Amino acid sequence: EAEVAQSPRYKITEKSQAVAFWCDPISGHATLYWYRQILGQGPELLVQFQDESVVDDSQLPKDRFSAERLKGVDSTLKIQPAELGDSAMYLCASSGWTDDIQYFGAGTRLSVL
């Protein structure tokens, strides 16, 4: 069964350091999403890609966060510098042309010390 792959699963870093997360969507899925989930809450969108283009990054803190999907396949989300409040689960999801279902990866749990 096709899955969204994310790495690493866990990341511990100190504040002011740089971190990067990687996502490989389900093969053939043109739309890719990055969400952030704070413990006890639902995921919230950070950025949405359609192929290699950003469709919505209105909630992305652009002073420290960046995201790219250069070839329209896999994607990287970067935080520099990390702050204590960035501790959360970072989830990647993808969807295809046949339906609107977003399929999620297992996420990257970030802890900023």
Next chain:
Amino acid sequence: GESVGLHLPTLSVQEGDNSIINCAYSNSASDYFIWYKQESGKGPQFIIDIRSNMDKRQGQRVTVLLNKTVKHLSLQIAATQPGDSAVYFCAESQAGTALIFGKGTTLSVSS
């Protein structure tokens, strides 16, 4: 902005009972609704979805009901099993846009 909310943060049921998890949404322009199950430390897992041109949709042991008049969504799980214990989220969107999630309901199933 618009958001989706859930009526109860927790729900406890006995194994074999039917479970009903409720959700209220506020954006009348939303035309797509979806339920996810999330186990501890894992990503959300798709359960069932429904479009605004439908009132009811059934899957395996699950049914989603949509009441557009009162902006209410519910997930019914038949013969609830211990493996159904998780946090359940409803989410809404307009076609092709990102999902807006509620806070979730924690379902606990005791045997």
